[in-house]
Amino acid sequence: MSKNPDNSHDLFSVRLGKLEKLRSEGVDPFRANWNQTHTSATAKALYKPEKDNEIEVSLAGRITNMNVMGKAMFAKIQDRDGKIQIYAKREELGEEAYFKLRKHDIGDIIGVSGPLFVTKTGEVTVRALKYAIVSKSMRPLPEKWHGLSDADTIYRNRHLDLIVNEESRERFKKRSAIISCIRRFLEERDFMEVETSTLHHIVGGAAARPFVTHFNALDCDFYLRIALELHLKRLLVGGFDRVFEIGRVFRNEGLSRRHNPEFTMLELYQAYTDHRGMMELIHSMVQTICKDVLGTTAITNSEGEEIELGDQWREVSYKQLIIEATEDPDWFSRSKEEKLAATEKLGIQVNPELEDYEVTNNVFEKLVEPNLIQPTFVTHVLKELCPLAKLNEEDPGVLDVFELCINGQEIAPAYSEQNDPFVQKEMFEAQVGEETQNLDHEFLAAMEQGMPPAGGMGIGIDRLIILLTGAANIRDTILFPALRPEKKEETEDRPKEE
RNA sequence: GGAUCGGUAGCUCAAUCGGUAGAGCAGGUGCCUUUUAAGCACUUGGUUCGGGGUUCAAGUCCCCGCCGGUCUACCA
Numbered sequence: 001m002s003k004n005p006d007n008s009h010d011l012f013s014v015r016l017g018k019l020e021k022l023r024s025e026g027v028d029p030f031r032a033n034w035n036q037t038h039t040s041a042t043a044k045a046l047y048k049p050e051k052d053n054e055i056e057v058s059l060a061g062r063i064t065n066m067n068v069m070g071k072a073m074f075a076k077i078q079d080r081d082g083k084i085q086i087y088a089k090r091e092e093l094g095e096e097a098y099f100k101l102r103k104h105d106i107g108d109i110i111g112v113s114g115p116l117f118v119t120k121t122g123e124v125t126v127r128a129l130k131y132a133i134v135s136k137s138m139r140p141l142p143e144k145w146h147g148l149s150d151a152d153t154i155y156r157n158r159h160l161d162l163i164v165n166e167e168s169r170e171r172f173k174k175r176s177a178i179i180s181c182i183r184r185f186l187e188e189r190d191f192m193e194v195e196t197s198t199l200h201h202i203v204g205g206a207a208a209r210p211f212v213t214h215f216n217a218l219d220c221d222f223y224l225r226i227a228l229e230l231h232l233k234r235l236l237v238g239g240f241d242r243v244f245e246i247g248r249v250f251r252n253e254g255l256s257r258r259h260n261p262e263f264t265m266l267e268l269y270q271a272y273t274d275h276r277g278m279m280e281l282i283h284s285m286v287q288t289i290c291k292d293v294l295g296t297t298a299i300t301n302s303e304g305e306e307i308e309l310g311d312q313w314r315e316v317s318y319k320q321l322i323i324e325a326t327e328d329p330d331w332f333s334r335s336k337e338e339k340l341a342a343t344e345k346l347g348i349q350v351n352p353e354l355e356d357y358e359v360t361n362n363v364f365e366k367l368v369e370p371n372l373i374q375p376t377f378v379t380h381v382l383k384e385l386c387p388l389a390k391l392n393e394e395d396p397g398v399l400d401v402f403e404l405c406i407n408g409q410e411i412a413p414a415y416s417e418q419n420d421p422f423v424q425k426e427m428f429e430a431q432v433g434e435e436t437q438n439l440d441h442e443f444l445a446a447m448e449q450g451m452p453p454a455g456g457m458g459i460g461i462d463r464l465i466i467l468l469t470g471a472a473n474i475r476d477t478i479l480f481p482a483l484r485p486e487k488k489e490e491t492e493d494r495p496k497e498e
Numbered sequence: 499g500g501a502u503c504g505g506u507a508g509c510u511c512a513a514u515c516g517g518u519a520g521a522g523c524a525g526g527u528g529c530c531u532u533u534u535a536a537g538c539a540c541u542u543g544g545u546u547c548g549g550g551g552u553u554c555a556a557g558u559c560c561c562c563g564c565c566g567g568u569c570u571a572c573c574a
Binding site: 125253 | 509522565567571
């Protein structure tokens, strides 16, 4: 390991020595099991002052603190519920076991059993009468006070982050609880959870660059899905009137504070309702999460802004927001050139190659969306922005949809789903243009079979978690975010590919 | 992809104008029977991200590369 013949400074070697010593004493440093009767939290909840030193528990956990004072010692062990203090005395535990215990490293996993008591300072503590090493830790833990803060180290060593950073541990627990709450909520509304395929041979349901992979047996390229939509709608045709899927989608695009190339999407479709029904559903779902998981409807985002999720949410049309942002009531009757000139005055850069509606949407994305901190349903969105939604009867230039924006991000778009196969085909053709090989004929054939009217919604789960946990970065809500692989030493120089 | 900031001990961080690489925690050896980031004494530990250059002298200045943060681009 080390070039230095004196290994006393090499933390791994020191622990290797301790490991060998344990083995030479007949102790297995990696036990097969330990009988854990309680966790730190259930043990603490059990304690009663009138039963001091009477209630026996058997716990296991990782040592996070050690405090040895001659013939007695304190330590803290951490399990899935948190930390609990243990106390061991030489004369109670026995000399041999006591000296083994005090030689442990922070990071070792041990099992301890004995009665609960309370220390002078009022902390519920386990009096160790029996103890065993459960699993030796060969590597040191990060510093106990500051924890681990280097972002790169955290993302590449999530296990260390979870051991030492309580905030991170709690955020991922909360993520799990929120997703579980969503499942219960939808199941209570008679939704059925399904799993559709991840490998697609046609990219559809969104506009994003896909990851490509090769299917050897069929000798053709497949794509990792960029959306769940088209398969789920085929299930609507099949008669599954209320379906949802929570799954990973993959988009081959850049990384940012709000984008990870693989992320978790919830999509749900409910027949015999429309986007208005989806409005009620998402509001009710978020209320349920606030009540059951968070215990509050008041959220603070990473900027310190207060977000109130409990009240009636604002509802406003896309056009109204654009008019407010541009301070131009006639925005939508202006030419593309006039709009481009106006964006310059507004201080945003817009690519002049873009289509007219895209210029307007740039205004929305750069000037409107970032300021929608409180929950806002943006309705009557331009028809070019989604080919899968129903057109509004009064104004066929806009769609019967909403985009729910909170915390300056789009959290959930929802539609009155398009079920006219002829209109659907036209809108698809307008979208793909010349590239007719990208037309999903299987989906269109399914629609021609007859799809019930339906409301549908997609929820970016990671962004919802960012919102609900006050995270600053999507990577703090994804256990193993995408990172460039660490370079191995000196690979042969390859010609650079552009 | 572009701009910009950063990378120093296992971890968290110092290092003045370019002048002997340091502290706390972790580790080691002792002392200590209710501690709370326990304490006390002594102590180990460095390819300053990698490679080149300027200089009597480089953690510090210059160039190239690697990795990351932020912004930006792509992104219905």
